[in-house]
Amino acid sequence: MVHLVEPRLSGLARNPAAPTGTLVRLAAHTAGRAGLRRRKGPLPDPVADAMLTHGGRDAATLLRPNRISPAVRRRIAEHPDPAIRDAHADFVRTMVARGVPLGLDALVDAYGLPPEELAAHGDPKVRAVLAQDWHDRPPAVHEMLLTDPDPDVRAAAARAQHLGIPSALTERCLADPAVRTHIVHRLPLTQEQFERLLATGDPSVLASVAAHPALTPAMVARLEDSEDPSVRVAVAYSRHVTPDTRDRLLALVEAESAAGGIDAEVALHWSSYRPAWLRDAPLAERLSYLDCPHPAFRKVLATSPGLPEEAWRRLDEDPVVSVRFAAARRHDVPAEVLLRLVREHGDPATGLPGLVAHPRFPRHELRGLAEEPDPRVRFLALEDPLLPAAVLRRLGGAEETFLRAGVARHPNIEVPLLERLLSDPDPEVVEEAAANPALPEAWMDRVPAEAGL
Template identity: 60%
Template sequence: MTSLDHPRLSGLGRNPAAPRDVQVRLAAHAVGRHGISLRRGRLADAVVEALLTHGDKETAVSLHGERLSPAMRRRFAEHPDPAIRDAYPDFVRDMVDLGVPIGIAALEEAYGRPRTALAGAPIPRLRAAVARTWYDRPLAAQVGLLADPDRQVRAAATEHSQPGVPPEWRDRCLADPAVRVNVARYVPLTSDQFARLIRSGDEGVHQAVAENPHLSAEMVARLLDIDDPLVRVTVTHSRHVDAETRDRLYALVEAERADGSIDAEVALNWNFAEPDWLRDAPLNERMTYLDCPYATFRRVLASCCDLPEEAWRRLDNDRELKVRRAAARRPDAPPEVLERLVRAHGDVFHIRPLLVDHPNFPRHTLRTFVDEPSPNVRYVALQDPELPVASLQQLAVDAEPFLRRGVARHPNITEALLEQLLSDADPEVADDAAANSALRPSSMYRILTAAGL
């Protein structure tokens, strides 16, 4: 988190080019210590010593594992203050107690035991933590967790479809209230198992069953009569539902939403299930969904790679932006399609790879995005690592702070621009400027001196 009072110190702590003596001086300030804690890679011994001298238990939490040299790991193991010595293990144990997912490697480091032993630990919360994060556990370990006497452990072991539930365990799990909803979402169901789940009358169970990708046509037909908006919308994604039935179900839920039903609103707008089966259907069957009125089907269709040219033309011009974005990710997307889409709407930076990283994207056009009216599109220009200084100067005075932040992080930034952004009124801009590896040591020392370090 950026410090509002000392943003340049927090950014400088993250700066990968900060010399060792700069880091040592930063360690005397709480904000500097926080910035250093966000750095990647191993810390120099002198920096660790400075952090121990000036820091506290909170500082020590970030000092563990490969961040430390073997000598510093021994130093921690022998530290006289248990609050410092055990800072990281205590933090991990707190996360376990709170039920916050934490990596299996972190659990092994904190508890000092291999994952195979932790899976049988006497503390149920720890066994549950292992079940949540040991994704590639072998079948023997999974069976042990499925048989665990604690319900929270069994629930954690069945949250995901992998490593799954062996066939001989399915009846037992489907009868277990702790895991029934989880398991009903993904295991192949027999007719008897399906019938028992439906007879349960449990809303959560019904919703889980509706998501199950292995349902037969007969099972789907029985779900049509369940008066639950989420079940209805989920069932519309089934390959066993014809267009007329799909329209009817959507109409029912739309009517409920019009009457003010929150459940209907959630079902229509916050149901992220997709008809994934469509990707594996024969091409002639997939093509029947090109005109489907429901965008989720067209979006899945657009994620295929073997459609005829006419289909791509229509998907590239679909009324839904998400469909057009999905179509643009195909390997042979034309350069003009990619450029038109990004120029009109920008890119989606939390989904990788970016559209501008597509092999067919005309990257030479990126610098022309600087003059686009939308700030989200102007930001895309910063994906050009050689963006001219004149363009960076233009974006550095933009009214949008996120654009100025992008300039502050840019590899082609000049010393003058960095100095300008170090004094930006937005703390996050100043923070990013101080974290840029292009910042000269002389500027780093000036920041330290100004802070009295």
């Protein structure tokens, strides 16, 4: 979070080249402490001590144990002020009461108990957070949490998908309203179990059942008349429905979405439903979906292996950009396909590595992107670590804040431009400039001095 009042101080506190003495000075200011909390890596002892001196309980709360030395941890544990001694543990306990996981180490440190004892803690909120934080718990502990007397604990345990459900507990879990929604799609589903789950009438259970990857054609047929948009979408994505049924179900959901239906909008565009089975279908079956009118199928098709060249050509020219992006992530995509896609549509953040990071992206073309009219595309030129100074100066004068901030972070920036960006009207740009390791040492002394530190 950028410090809006003193972004120079918070940025300099994040600067990996800032000397320890400078960081100690910055710890005397709230903006400096805000930057130090976001600084990567462990804090030197003098800096941690200065934060405690000037920030008191607030600083102690956010001095995570993995960022400070054992010596500083001992000093906090022996501090005469109980508010400082207990600050971090109190913070963890507050988060636990709100159901916010902070990691197993934080739990063990705050409660002073090993994980096995926390699993039997008297407070169900502790057990529920432990179920979220302890990812490699032993089978016996997992079973204990799945059968905990508190439904929130059982639900938290069931959400750990990688741990599975012991076969001896399957029926018990399917009968448990707190658990069954989270496990249905991960269990083999018999016809009898399917009927019992449908009989619950619980919309969340029906949506989970509809998303089961191994429903039989008969099961799918039983779900076709559901009025729940999530169920309709999941059924439409099944391999067991006819094209006409698929078109009908998706048209109904699309009409609901167009009329302002939030549930329909979520089911269409924000849910996890995907026709994932198509990825591993026989080649002939996969190719039959090249002409599918529903982009979700073409998008999954674009992630499948072994397609013929003509299929890739069509996917690379698909009218839906997300399909083209999916196809462009294949390992042998032509470099010109990547470059054309980036020039036309940028490289949107999706949680996946960007197209400019693809091994086949022509990185020698990066600096040419600085001439493109779309600022999102010009921004990608900054991926070139040797971008010429003249290009950086031009981009540093852009109207868009995100472009100037990107220039302020660039490793090849010249000092005069960096100094200019330290006075930018936008705090984000100023903070990024102050955090750049290229900042001269004289400025690292001048910034705190101008703030009276």
